[in-house]
Amino acid sequence: MKKFLHLLFTVSFCLIGGYLIAQKPTISLLGNTTAWVRGNATSNSGAGNGYISGSAVGVTNGQLPSFTWNIPSGTNRMMVLNFYFERDFRNGSDGGNWPSTYHSSGDYFDPFTLSVGTKTPTLIRAASASWRGDGKDKEITPDQAQFGAIMYRYVLSDANGLPSGNTTFDFSGIVAPNNAGDELAVSIEVYNNVSPIITYDNNYDGVAWMVANNNTAGANQQTNRNTFTMSAKQVTTPLGRSATDFWYEGFASDTKDHTITSNWNLINNVKVTNNISGQGLSANTGLPTIGNESDGSDMLISYTNGVSSAPSITLTRPNSDATYIMNARLSTLTLTPLAMPSISGNVYWDTDGPTNINGTGTNGDGLFVNVLDANSNVVYAATVASDGTYTIPAGYVIETYTYTLQLTKNKGTTSSSPPTTALNDGWVTVGESSSTTGNDGTANGLLSTGKIGTTNISGMNFGINNPTVLPITFSKPLWARLLDNSIILGWTTATEINNKYFDIQRSADSKNWTSIGTLNSFFANGNGDGHEYSFSDNKPLMTTNYYRLQQYDYDGKYSIGDVVSISREKVSFSLAPNPATSNITAMGIVAGSTIRIYNTSGQLVKEKLASAASETIEISSLPSGVYIVQIIAKDGKKQSSRFIKN
Known part of the structure; x- marks a missing residue:
C-alpha cells in the first residue's frame, strides 16, 4: 500500500533515575525486539522475501501470531510497544479496515486487544494519516480513506505487572488486513529506572507533506522536500533531577530507506519488503493503480540523551528520490523519570503521651535522623535543629522505593549499616507519626516513609520526652513591690514546656493559701523560650502579704514555687514634682534610708543613700514612663x- 509514502515520527522522553550518593542508576535500555507482517490471510502473491535487522518475528500471511520473548528483568521498568500499519482499503469499503475501530463522532480509535x-x-x-486519489488527491478523514497509515503506542510498567522471562505476546486482536500489499512493523523496547507515571500532550502534533522532486502532491506539500525536522517537547524536571537526566526516543517510518540526525543512536531498524510489481506512483495521480509500492516500510527507533534541553531530530532521504512522502506526522511521548523528593519533619518534646505526636520542638540535646534503605544501609544523615526541625x-530518596x-x-x-537507635541521657521515645493525629503504633524511634512519590514529603514527626527536666525555668523569680495601695508581682520565665497557666496565691501566715487570680501561658501551646509576666494585687492585706506561684501543665501536673513577702504600711513620704522631667525629690524620709527606683518590669534603674529628710535624684536619662x-x-x-x- 505504499505509493502513497507515509512518514511517521514520534519522540519520547525518558529520565534517568537514581541516587545522588554513590552513582545514580540512570535509565538504560534493557532489551529490545521486533516483529513484522506483510500481505493478508488469503493472498501474498509476488510479495517476495522480507527481511529485518535484529532478533525478530516475521510472517507473510498478514496475521501476526502469538510469539514468545524473554523479557529482561530490572527495576522500575517500562515497556514501550510501537506499531506502524499501512492499509489499502480498496478491496473493501473506504476506511473499513483499520487495525481497530474508528469513531468519526469523536475522531478517535479504540485500542486493539493486546496482551x-x-x-x-x-x-x-x-x-493516523488517510489519503484519497480519486481526483481529490488530498488527506481525508479515516472513514473515507482509500489508503491509510496509523501508529499505535502502548506502554506497560512494573507498577502494572510487567512480567520477566519467557512471555507470550498475543496480537490476535488486530483487525486482519485485506490487501496483499498491507504491512505492519512492530518495535518493542524495555527501559530501566523509569517512573510508572505517563504523561502525554495530545496537542503537541505536527503534520507535513513532502515530495522529493518538483512533482506536486496536493496543495499542502512542504517546501523542503527531502528532510523533515521536529523538536521534542520540553517537560518539567522532576524533583531532585536535572535536565541532562532526560532520555529521548525517536520513532520514524517511511517507504524508502532513510537516515536520522547523527547524534541519535539506533535501537531497532525494522524493514518490511513488499516487492509487488507495477507499483509506481505517477506524479499528480496521488495513488498507485494497484497493490502497494515496491519497497514496503522502513522503521527506525533511536534515542539520544545527556542534553540540557529538548533536542530536535531530522529525517533525511535522497534528493533524487521521486517517491512521495505524502503525510508526515510528529508526536511526543514523555516517560516520567523517577523523582527524588525531599523529606522533612519535626522532633517534639511530647509530654502528653503517644495519642498524638505533638509539643514544642526540641533536638533532645543533639539528635540525627538517619535515612535507611530497604537493605538497612544509611542513605543520608540529617541533623535535628534546635527547634526540632530536620530536612533530607x-x-x-527515590520514587517507588520505601x-x-x-x-x-x-x-x-552513608552506604554503611545504621548505628544504634538511642537517645541522649534522660530522654525517652514517646512515638512516631506521619500524620497530624495518632502514631505508628510502636515507640521505637523508627518511622517508615511508605512508598516515595513525586512530591516532597513533610510531617514525618517524632515524639520524645525528658521527665527529669522541669517544665518551667526562670530567668527572674517571683518578686513583689508596694505601689500606693496595691502590690505589684512579677516574674520572668527562661523556658516553658507544656505550661498551661499560673495560679497566683496569697497568705497571711505563709501556711494557709488562697488563689487571687490566674495568668495563662503567653504561648498558645504552652511551649516557648520565655516571657515576662506581671500581676497586680489591688486589695492586699493590711499586714504582711505572702505570695507564691502554683504552675499547672496541660496534663494536669503542677508545681509550687518559692514564697516572697512584703509588708503593707501607710506611706509616710511624698514625691515632687510628679510628673517629673529632670529630678525627683523624696520628702519625709529618714537620713540613712536607701532610695531605689524601679521600672514597671521590676528592674532597678536608680539607687541612692539619703543624707537628710529630703533627697533629690537626677532622672533625666530615664525613658518616659511610670516608675x-x-x-x-x-x-x-x-x-x-x-x-x-515625662
Missing part, C-alpha cells in the same frame, strides 16, 4: 510610691 502474558498494556497514542534534601527514618543520637555513615520609688529604712521596713517621668 503481554496475562497483562494488558495501556494505549497512550493512536495517530531532594536527591537522596525507606525507614531512624531518630538517634548517633550520626549514620516605682521604694524607701528602705534602716530597720528594713519598706514603703513605695510611684511617679511619672
